[in-house]
Amino acid sequence: MAEPERKGERTKERIVAAALALFRRDGYEATTMRAVAEEAGVSLGNAYYYFASKELLLRAFYHEVHEAHVAACAPVLARKKGLRDRLLGVMLARLQVIAPYRRFSALMFQGAADPKSPLSPFHGDMAQLRREGEELFARVLEGTKLPKDIAAELPPLLWTYGMGIVLYWIHDDSADGERTRRLIEHSVDLVVRCVKLAANPLLRPLRQRTLQMLRDLRAFAPAEA
Amino acid sequence: MAEPERKGERTKERIVAAALALFRRDGYEATTMRAVAEEAGVSLGNAYYYFASKELLLRAFYHEVHEAHVAACAPVLARKKGLRDRLLGVMLARLQVIAPYRRFSALMFQGAADPKSPLSPFHGDMAQLRREGEELFARVLEGTKLPKDIAAELPPLLWTYGMGIVLYWIHDDSADGERTRRLIEHSVDLVVRCVKLAANPLLRPLRQRTLQMLRDLRAFAPAEA
DNA sequence: GTCTATAACCGGATAGAC
């Protein structure tokens, strides 16, 4: 089962490769399924045998981008020590990795908005990808001495924060995402200060309430659906 | 110019009316432009003469929903006095108004994600609608005694908060949006506490930094594009 | 039962005649 690679396996890979190449060259909308099929050397109907929709092909693309982000984060997480530097490094790595793909990031958001979309980060394949993204933030917290109860709730929160930054960047028409870079620098600073503030004993009641709400959110999150 | 209503004006209205009726009955995706045209008693091509795309018709729908929200907020803003009750009233009113239109709200998000979309709340017609939404939150703050510098930055922030709630609601499959209602109640409470905390003199440095970042965001916001 | 292909269908959008 591992060796022989059922016949179609090769075909499937050819289709993915063709799609990714065309997506990169022409963008998602401009790439037609007919073009993908031709590039892969199969018929249109055959392409649909492997991928029931064009969006499903996009998922393969997002997986690649995610892999690239994880790779870009490795040196940061290995070398940087403070919460601020680690978070900053991960966020800037992300910006760098997605830089060539503004339009694609917009599509990911559209997926997030629609629970029925195969691109929704709360269902199926994409949910797994989201969890891996949160895992990245969990690793950001490693080696920092935050109270356990706070650290436990932070990864999904930081993931959401990251999505917010991406949303800003999608609309950012400054050269090289200059403004988004500044936003990241300033907001990371604020996030870190707020997290440390939250650890202050004087704010215990507010912290408890907030954590409880976050736990409720997680418990009933669409993530579990 | 006011009286005679240029010939097509009537036609245009018929098309909008037809579209809104069908959207409500069958949903957006299920409503075809051909059906809209037929319902309005015009040809397909003629419908496109007035509305260059189906999305443009959706805008008319969003305007109606917004009007309904403003109306639903009026009694709240007239009667309630504290920040908490006013904000809670406005948020619950929103939830109630959009209740029948979950799928449409998802579409609005998809618009927000794509700067090129005619539904983007940061451009043209829809930007105006967004500003009116922020205005609603500005009125929430009236009569509360918040520091001016904080109050000045809150409306766009609260608008964003509202969008977050809507996003949650889109994915909320509990009966009657029960979970979203609870989220609103808890999160409004937290928001109010945080705002009041931010007014604390001890947090002056953090507040100043945060406000400065928000001002920068506004200055370069896509809203101005 | 796995794979591939051809021929439609459907609906958003456009062209161009009147």
Added chain:
DNA sequence: GTCTATCCGGTTATAGAC
């Protein structure tokens, strides 16, 4: 301003081939 005819591309139906 209004229509008819058409394009275009995602998607589906279906018939065979391995």
